[in-house]
Amino acid sequence: MRFASAALALSATALVAAQNVVVEVGSVATAEGGIFQFIPNDITAANGxxxxxxxTGAPGNHTVTQSSFADPCNPLAGGFDSGFVFIPPTNTTETPEFTLTITDDSRPIWFYCKQLIPAPxxxxxxxxxxxxxxxxxxxxxxxxxxxxxxxxxxxxxxxGLAGVGASASAAPSxxxxxxxxxxxxxxxAAAPTQTSPPSSGSPSGSGANTSPSPTATGNGASALGSSWLLALGAVMGVIVA
Ligand SMILES: [Cu+2]
Structure with a gap:
């Protein structure tokens, strides 16, 4: 009987570990709630x-970046971050995925998209x-x-890949x-830095915004330099192509 109980407990653990929640990043302009959303945005997930x-939002250019309740639109020190994933309007191949495993379900995990274009x-x-x-x-x-x-x-x-309460094992792919x-x-889980450029491209469903100009105020503005323009050029090249 003791063995049976142990086996039962083991299988229950395996069931919990096998759970997966899928969240869509970005949407389309015609969707309820528009382009700029995570669907769902209210997730309950136990450890494992x-x-x-x-x-899935196409076209889109979004991130999944850990923040905090007190500061929703700034990265949490030691938090996870997918990086900017650009999806062209005509992407018909596999959808990039970024998978977190919950490691601490005793406290909330907050996240945001840090894309600034065409508006934060x-x-x-x-x-x-x-x-x-x-x-x-x-x-x-x-x-x-x-x-x-x-x-x-x-x-x-x-x-980084590792966050606070949740960690990924790989970059989006x-x-x-x-x-x-x-x-x-x-x-x-290095502390967030302010040296990286924001991504670029047009996340607008209409594709109308082709000259993004993030405001020069606020956090990270000093990072908007030549490297950002290079990234913009690269993505615009993709769009034109
Ligand atoms: Cu976004």
Missing amino acids: TTVTFRF HCSAGMVGAINAPTSGSNTLANFVSAARAFQGSSGQGEG PIAGGASLVGAPTSG
Whole structure:
């Protein structure tokens, strides 16, 4: 009987570990909620659960970047970060995926999209949470409200594969069919830096914004330099091609 109980417990553990939640990153202009959203944005996931972010919004250029309730549109020190995944309008091949494994379900995990073009996605409400409290002040609704109230450019610092309470084992993949990845995360949970350029390209469903000009105020503005223009040129080349 003792063996049977142990086997039962083992299988229950395996069941929990096998759970997966899928979140779509970005959408289309005609969708309810528009382009700038994670679907769903309210995720419940126990330890061992995997949360797979699928960059389905086409065209799109988004990130999944860990932040905090207190500062929804800036990267959390030691947080995870997918990097910028650009999806062209005509991407018909495999969808890039970024998969987190939950390592601490005892506290909420907050995240945002740090893309600034054509306007900061975080301020447009492109945020989400894993295991957010359903009562009290730190609810997802309050987090969304705080993000929408955020002024200036959301933080561009790069996180890593490993985050706080959740970690990825690989950068978004596959990157194919015209998709590109800028600022791919590397191993470790280094503190976010402000030296990386934001990505570029037009996440607009209409593709109308071809001359993005992120405002020169706020966090990370000093990083907007020649490397950013180079990245823009590279992505625009993809669009033109
Ligand atoms: Cu976005």
